[in-house]
Amino acid sequence: MDEYTFLQVLWFILISILWLGYFVLEGFDFGVGMLLRAVGKTDDEKRAVMHSIGPIWDGNEVWLLVAGGATFAAFPQWYATLFSGFYLALFLILVGLIVRNVSFEFWGKAETEQGRRRWEWAMILGSALPALLWGVGWANIVHGVPIDAQYEYTGTLFTLLNPYAILGGLATLTIFLAHGAIFLEMRTEGAIRQRAQALATRLVAPAAVLGIAFLVWTVLAHDGGVDVASAIVAAFAVVALLAAVPTVKEAPARAFAATTGAILFFFIALFIDLFPHTMVSSTDAAFSMTLNQSASSSYTLTVMTVVAVLLVPVVLAYQAWTYWVFRRRVSAEDFGEVRSPLDLLDKEKREGGGGEPEPAGPGS
Amino acid sequence: MEPSGRAHRVAPVSALELARWQFGITTLYHFIFVPVTIGLAICVAFFQTRWYRTGDEHWLRSTRFWGKLLLISFALGVATGIVQEFQFGMNWSNYSRFVGDIFGAPLAMEGLAAFFVESTFLGLWIFGWGRLSKKAHLTCAWLVAASTALSAYFILAANSWMQHPVGYKMADGKAELTNIASVLFNNTALYAFAHTILAALLTAGMILIAVSAWNLRKGRETEVFGGAMRLALPLVTLAAIVTVIVGHFNGILMTEQQPMKMAAADAVFETQDGAGLSLFATGDFKSNPEGLNRNIEIPNLLAWISTGYPNGEIEGINNINAEYQKKYGPGNYTPIVAVAYWTWRAMIGCAMLMFLLAAWGWWLSHKGKLRDSKWFLKLAVPAVALPFVASATGWLFTEMGRQPWVVFGLLKTDVANSPSVDAAQVWITLVGFTLLYGVLAAIAGRVFVKTVKKGPVEAGEAEEPGQELALTY
Numbered sequence: 001m002d003e004y005t006f007l008q009v010l011w012f013i014l015i016s017i018l019w020l021g022y023f024v025l026e027g028f029d030f031g032v033g034m035l036l037r038a039v040g041k042t043d044d045e046k047r048a049v050m051h052s053i054g055p056i057w058d059g060n061e062v063w064l065l066v067a068g069g070a071t072f073a074a075f076p077q078w079y080a081t082l083f084s085g086f087y088l089a090l091f092l093i094l095v096g097l098i099v100r101n102v103s104f105e106f107w108g109k110a111e112t113e114q115g116r117r118r119w120e121w122a123m124i125l126g127s128a129l130p131a132l133l134w135g136v137g138w139a140n141i142v143h144g145v146p147i148d149a150q151y152e153y154t155g156t157l158f159t160l161l162n163p164y165a166i167l168g169g170l171a172t173l174t175i176f177l178a179h180g181a182i183f184l185e186m187r188t189e190g191a192i193r194q195r196a197q198a199l200a201t202r203l204v205a206p207a208a209v210l211g212i213a214f215l216v217w218t219v220l221a222h223d224g225g226v227d228v229a230s231a232i233v234a235a236f237a238v239v240a241l242l243a244a245v246p247t248v249k250e251a252p253a254r255a256f257a258a259t260t261g262a263i264l265f266f267f268i269a270l271f272i273d274l275f276p277h278t279m280v281s282s283t284d285a286a287f288s289m290t291l292n293q294s295a296s297s298s299y300t301l302t303v304m305t306v307v308a309v310l311l312v313p314v315v316l317a318y319q320a321w322t323y324w325v326f327r328r329r330v331s332a333e334d335f336g337e338v339r340s341p342l343d344l345l346d347k348e349k350r351e352g353g354g355g356e357p358e359p360a361g362p363g364s
Numbered sequence: 365m366e367p368s369g370r371a372h373r374v375a376p377v378s379a380l381e382l383a384r385w386q387f388g389i390t391t392l393y394h395f396i397f398v399p400v401t402i403g404l405a406i407c408v409a410f411f412q413t414r415w416y417r418t419g420d421e422h423w424l425r426s427t428r429f430w431g432k433l434l435l436i437s438f439a440l441g442v443a444t445g446i447v448q449e450f451q452f453g454m455n456w457s458n459y460s461r462f463v464g465d466i467f468g469a470p471l472a473m474e475g476l477a478a479f480f481v482e483s484t485f486l487g488l489w490i491f492g493w494g495r496l497s498k499k500a501h502l503t504c505a506w507l508v509a510a511s512t513a514l515s516a517y518f519i520l521a522a523n524s525w526m527q528h529p530v531g532y533k534m535a536d537g538k539a540e541l542t543n544i545a546s547v548l549f550n551n552t553a554l555y556a557f558a559h560t561i562l563a564a565l566l567t568a569g570m571i572l573i574a575v576s577a578w579n580l581r582k583g584r585e586t587e588v589f590g591g592a593m594r595l596a597l598p599l600v601t602l603a604a605i606v607t608v609i610v611g612h613f614n615g616i617l618m619t620e621q622q623p624m625k626m627a628a629a630d631a632v633f634e635t636q637d638g639a640g641l642s643l644f645a646t647g648d649f650k651s652n653p654e655g656l657n658r659n660i661e662i663p664n665l666l667a668w669i670s671t672g673y674p675n676g677e678i679e680g681i682n683n684i685n686a687e688y689q690k691k692y693g694p695g696n697y698t699p700i701v702a703v704a705y706w707t708w709r710a711m712i713g714c715a716m717l718m719f720l721l722a723a724w725g726w727w728l729s730h731k732g733k734l735r736d737s738k739w740f741l742k743l744a745v746p747a748v749a750l751p752f753v754a755s756a757t758g759w760l761f762t763e764m765g766r767q768p769w770v771v772f773g774l775l776k777t778d779v780a781n782s783p784s785v786d787a788a789q790v791w792i793t794l795v796g797f798t799l800l801y802g803v804l805a806a807i808a809g810r811v812f813v814k815t816v817k818k819g820p821v822e823a824g825e826a827e828e829p830g831q832e833l834a835l836t837y
Contacts, residue, residue: 076464083453
């Protein structure tokens, strides 16, 4: 039996793209979340920091939901082995995501200073935990975990916490931190921008060091010798990480392009390393799952391909449009007095009505 | 919890049993927010349309006020929705391996076609006030409403395949998709969708009625809440009638597709013609008719509900069980009869109470006496619990009534869980998630009540930072 078919490879690529989109987009959400208290000192500033990702973070998280759903549809055996195997790690990620998701909503609704502080820490930890554990998880998927002949995981949570995987987790954690800091530098004004810039400058170097160390380990530790394609892409990631270092102060847009590239190449290197497997067994190479062994029928893959071809371009178009609509920088001054659309209506009436309301600033 | 109590006496609770508890808790919890979100999204889009068309300020204030309640529900629904999608793989890996070829497709489509639209346009709607043109902004509201409903369609198509598998063949001991159109247009799914959307409208309608009644009794904001009442009273009355009609045809379909579930719903043990509908029963649901007293019975009604004919034949539990033993091998194919019996009645009872309340309110409003009727305004507030009880019991009935099957006729629940996940691990996630859900529900409830008490904001008055819509995300 072949290890893979065309459609299976296509879906492996599509699922990789979904994960890539997720890590690039939610990567800066995690970074911004973790830096909430470091960049925002007053409530107005914190509000501005949250606003920088406010309209988009939920759309960014859907990339994860679709990656999960697509894995279930295209590679059910992969979905089943991975999700039941990495059980407690995923539980921790889910708790982190849930706590972070509601912290946006409840921070603004908290009645007391203490209540707001609590939700700030919820956002920080709820961002840090998944940022760390996604790296740990993917390192383990690529490196191999104990899997038996029935494709069942036989390790525990602590099997996943090996030095290589922890390095991977620290790499994603710091890269996302730097990515988020640069995002804030790019998207804000005033004091928060200065703080974000100072943090970004300090964070980029450790992110580069940890990312490069992990990639070198990944390339050298590949089962059966160095995977050349993966090593080349890893080299691109290294270049991108290094390119972010000198640009971070003067040209945040370029630095952001660099960290974006670094995240993309970092994970592409991992996906290439993993191919043509979906799970690598450290128990016995014979128990590693190939694309063919994990995949759905070609009929299901064909159906899903049609759906993806029809919908993905539309999704990309309107997500890009959202970023365009909310392109304006945010600053703490916008949040001194929170205005509501009712003010606009009032203003409209006073001025004799007519025309569309003026932009209200991100406060409303 | 029941299983832990049993554990001390017999054996440690199995991972399977815990996984079932977890699925039930997560799903019921998630489904508190689902109908609120779907229903309120439609109502909010409606209010905004009224504002767009008339320019009347109170419609804008209604949009903003109900929008806040919508967002609280949405935040919780999204947070628990991720667990919903991941738990199939986490707790039910054998199930996932068995059905992945079919079940994964609607799930992935839900993400691509609905979740992306929902999250993106909700972000645009929340933050787009004054930044988008009024028309574009209104379009965002309707896109959110449409996509929440669409997402329900896909997940119900997936669930309906578990109730009534279609468009598949068996290959290598797994179900394999042969026809996607059969899965997406499964007649079970079409009825389930109609039923769920109606339930969502009932839920949102009852929230509108309860919140408006509370405010009207205090004489607050009569324009905003009078407007909500004028929408909600006919909405609930009509939705309840249509739900009953759809439910009737749904019942006939279920009798055909899952006769055991319907027989259990009325605790009919032996096959009979022209069976009556019992309103309540006491005694032992486990054994045969001798142990059970069916107290008040409406002649021929059950036969009519289930078959469409007053003298139609209802197959009894014992007969069906014997038939299934021949077909599927030895074993017990009976769900917990008491659960099916009572959940079915609770669901229908709640629907009837909602109908009576809304019809009464509609009549009062027609006579211009609504605001003076203390009794109606008082009763309408606690009545907000009815749609939630109806939804929860409805899901309990449909999922527990299908047991012992997870996929009807194809895969039993007791072999569907994850072999690599032991009881200790499920305990950790069960306790962890349940505590988290509890804390979040308490906070969300408090925020919800606070938002209601604060009421709609006056025009020209800056909203308190803590109350602003923009930061609900």
